[in-house]
Amino acid sequence: MNESLPVPRQLLDFVDGYHSFLVVGHKEPDGDCLGSQLALGSLLERCGKKVLLANPGPFDRQETAAWEQRFISSLDENGAAGLEAVIVVDCSSADRIGEIAGPISGLPLAVIDHHTSGERFGDIHYILPEIPATTMLIHALFRALELEPTPEEAQLLFFGLATDTGFFRFLSPGQHLAYTVAAELTRAGASPREADRLISTGRSLESRLLLARLLQRVEQLRDGEFLLTFQTLADEREFGKRRDSDALYRLLLAVEGVRVIAVVKEKENGCAVSFRALDDTDVGQLATRFGGGGHRKAAGAFQGEKLHLFLPRLRSALLELG
Ligand SMILES: [Mn+2]
Structure with a gap:
């Protein structure tokens, strides 16, 4: 069970090098985007960082609606003033983060993502298109920093993994690491049953x-x-x-x-x-x-x-x- 994704040294230095972060996700966020943002935010706070979560919304998906109030939807120049660095997750192109791109331009920026297309932006890239969910990359960051996810963090990471893999139905041969990560998250307290309830029930x-x-x-x-x-x-x-x-x-x-x-x-x-x-x-x-x-x-x-x-x-x- 020691197989895990390597995390680029530059990303670890990036996390180490700043005190306050804006964690940004893409428009119309899905479970992988929100799970990545929330778990990364929590991870950074455990490392003693100040964190602000931003997402342009809208939070139209049933399973994401409950988290909307945890995010700011826009940022003016004043809001950006205290920030030292930005991490964008589940999104590799500036247009997918909407107007948040304006006030943060000029700040050091890292991208953690698994999308194939889009014009690359940012200074540090941890982008692995063959990985089925961005939360797997956030999980790798937990491991690289030698932090065990809390049950809440594990649930958020599992939520993203279950969302982007269609609860493991979309995986191909060679993507078995998704199961390894799922096993580790379940061991850390994630409930697959709870993730399924969140993703597939409660509709009008x-x-x-x-x-x-x-x-x-x-x-x-x-x-x-x-x-x-x-x-x-x-x-x-x-x-x-x-x-x-x-x-x-x-x-x-x-x-x-x-x-x-x-x-x-x-x-x-x-x-x-x-x-x-x-x-x-x-x-x-x-x-x-x-x-x-x-x-x-x-x-x-x-x-x-x-x-x-x-x-x-x-x-x-x-x-x-x-
Ligand atoms: Mn994704």
Whole structure:
């Protein structure tokens, strides 16, 4: 059980070298992002550091809502004044942290992440795309600093690991370290049952009815190899904001013959699209064509364009896939 990820010396020196940190995560945070931010914040405090947690939000996912008050959503120049350094987690490009990027520019910055795409920023990088969750990198940092996670920290780290691996369903051969980390976290007090409860229960009935609406709206492209659906602003007014995209992805990916799914969400200022792939199609690459990014099997993008203009472009891009 001694297998663990090496942590770059520069990152350890970075943590050692400053007294006050801003820990930042990406927009629309998921369990991996929040688990990473909260556990890293707690780790830094145990090392005697001052920590401020920042996330631009919105906290639209059911399982993340309870933590919103632990984070500041924006930062002015005054707020940045006392900070010595910044650590960005689960995010490798400046646009994914929103307006927080402005006031922190010029501060020393480290990035801890596992995303493949995006324009790199920051001074120190601990970025391992083959690692399935950022919380595994935070866990490696605990080990490198010879700190045992508390039960609360272990739960946060497990929450991120369970989120990004689909409770271990998305793992491939060679990613067995995820299980080693899961075992260590469970030993440290994490409850997988509690993580599952947090991730998959407590939904409103309206959120289920919204799923039904989006399922009824699915378009099949190229004999069902590609499935496309969209959510409008009117749907959001009718059913509420709380999204449950993962349940929708699961339902769509369960359809016979499907290779790639695309789910579009109409916003006030444009359209957000999420892609998931079941085969070897690189949807990270596809998302890049729309100015976004992500992983090979899960990615997303935003376009400041009206829904009726965006959908035809999206259909063409899907049909151009091999
Ligand atoms: Mn992640």
